[in-house]
Amino acid sequence: MSETRNVALGIDVGGTGIKGALVDLDTGQLVTDRFRLDTPQPARPADVADAIVAVADHFDFDGPVGVAFPGVVLDGVVHTAANLHPDWIGLSLAELIGPRLRGPGTYLNDADAAGLAESHFGAAKGTDGVVLLVTLGTGIGVAMISDGRLVANSELGHLELDGVDAETYAAASARKRNGHSWEEWAGHANHYLEHLEGLVWPKLFVLGGGITKNPEKWLHYLHPRTPIVLAQHINNAGIVGAADATRQGRAAETAAAG
Missing domain, CATH: 3.30.420.40 (ATPase, nucleotide binding domain)
Known part of the structure; x- marks a missing residue:
């Protein structure tokens, strides 16, 4: 599916499941059903990365992709991973997953994603x-x-x-x-x-x-x-916020190019 309107793919990575959906960035509404895979156990980087890519591939979407991750993420690099495997610490999501996505990726903490969802489309x-x-x-x-x-x-x-x-x-x-x-x-x-x-x-x-x-x-x-x-976006906050974060990621890329 090509990006024909203001839509992004949001993927929410959790300790037990990885779920995603396409999100309308004008309304914060999901425009597809959610697709979910179990988080591999133990949640080692290579296996979890495969699952994230599988969720992304399910949507056949070549637009921007936001990934909400359960840990501190700075410039795409994981610094904490309390509910996943410690091998994640120090790895770059941008390098591990980015080249396998069909569109540009943006990576952020999962609580931060929920905050964006509530600030831009929810209770705040x-x-x-x-x-x-x-x-x-x-x-x-x-x-x-x-x-x-x-x-x-x-x-x-x-x-x-x-x-x-x-x-x-x-x-x-x-x-x-x-x-x-x-x-x-x-x-x-x-x-x-x-x-x-x-x-x-x-x-x-x-x-x-x-x-x-x-x-x-x-x-x-x-x-x-x-x-x-x-909060209003209880079950979908990570997905909506991850998709929403791609707007800031694209703005940063545009500024850098300028």
């Missing part, structure tokens, strides 16, 4: 200043958006809080692990959000992750000074 659309997307799941992922532009790889989910990594007691997984009630866990999550807003002073918190499916159990316990909204 039209909000100026700093927006923090906070995903509360197995860990804590944070994306920082400033006036609509991504501040990449913020990694604020790993702040030290009360002497420990904030993930260990404020992530959604910590509630069951530590045997806490919803109110106890929400108290920890609220403490974490208040710590974040003391550092960054955001205009808005967008909360995401699987836990947002049951907000009635915990949302009323949160009371930071910053307004809170729930």
Whole structure:
């Protein structure tokens, strides 16, 4: 399929699955069904790269491709890979995958991709200043958006809080692990959000992750000074944000060429 309108392919790489779809960059809507493959186990670079390329090939698309990766990505190079194989660290996605794609590739952290999706097409659309997307799941992922532009790889989910990594007691997984009630866990999550807003002073918190499916159990316990909204692109945020990131990648290429 040739690029005939403002469309890009978004691919979201996770610890258990790799999924992709074509996305309309004017609306943020998927224009194809999602296609998913299981993440190879163990998630070694060569096998995962093959799966990413297989997802891309499924769409027969020669336009831009965005890949959201579960780790810090700087200039296409992986610096952390907590849910994949440690052999990823130091490898270049641009070199490993880029030559095998049919169109130009853009690579970014998966939480950052979700942040772009919510900022440009979701719960934070039209909000100026700093927006923090906070995903509360197995860990804590944070994306920082400033006036609509991504501040990449913020990694604020790993702040030290009360002497420990904030993930260990404020992530959604910590509630069951530590045997806490919803109110106890929400108290920890609220403490974490208040710590974040003391550092960054955001205009808005967008909360995401699987836990947002049951907000009635915990949302009323949160009371930071910053307004809170729930993410809208729960299942497709990585795909939509990865596709959206290709616009910035193409703008950078155009500027360099000029």
